[in-house]
Amino acid sequence: MPTEEVVDIGHPAAWRTTEGLLWFATRRGVAVIDPNxxxxxxxxxxxxxxxxxxxxxxxxxxxxxxxxxxxHTSFTFEYAALSYVAPAKVRYRYILDGFDKRWTEAGSRRVAYYTNLPPRHYRFRVQAANNDGVWNEIGAQTAFYIRPPSTAGSGFSS
Incomplete structure (x- = not known):
């Protein structure tokens, strides 16, 4: 559509032709769409x-x-998905296995925050959907283990 503003003052704003084309009256002229x-x-x-x-x-x-x-009290996950068709319309959801009960619908937000996680094993999983709502259900993930204070050392190890 050339514009999101549709003209409808006293006239139909949309019309379907006998050929099945859809015509929309806009402030910038007529927009024609072939649903086929x-x-x-x-x-x-x-x-x-x-x-x-x-x-x-x-x-x-x-x-x-x-x-x-x-x-450690603050955990941050940054993630991204690639879409060449409509990158602004990519939507995300994530879950932290071992903590969350259900998926968090993040919309277009590309970061997740967690605070004060208790010691245990976790797996952060994230999925993305394209502009037509097709989800990458395999997604991406990262696993980590927060050691209890009794076995705490400094830093990270694999």
């Missing part, structure tokens, strides 16, 4: 976890479960 030529984007967007940090200290994304010393 509309295509659906069936390709789920690839997604990655770009950054994982504890108290602003980056934790390596190695693919192995990361061991994290106790005492």
């Amino acid at each position: 030529r509309l295509t659906e984007n069936l390709i789920p967007p690839p997604i990655v976890v770009e950054r994982f940090s504890a108290d602003a200290i980056d934790i390596p994304l190695t693919g192995n479960e990361q061991n994290i010393a106790s005492g």
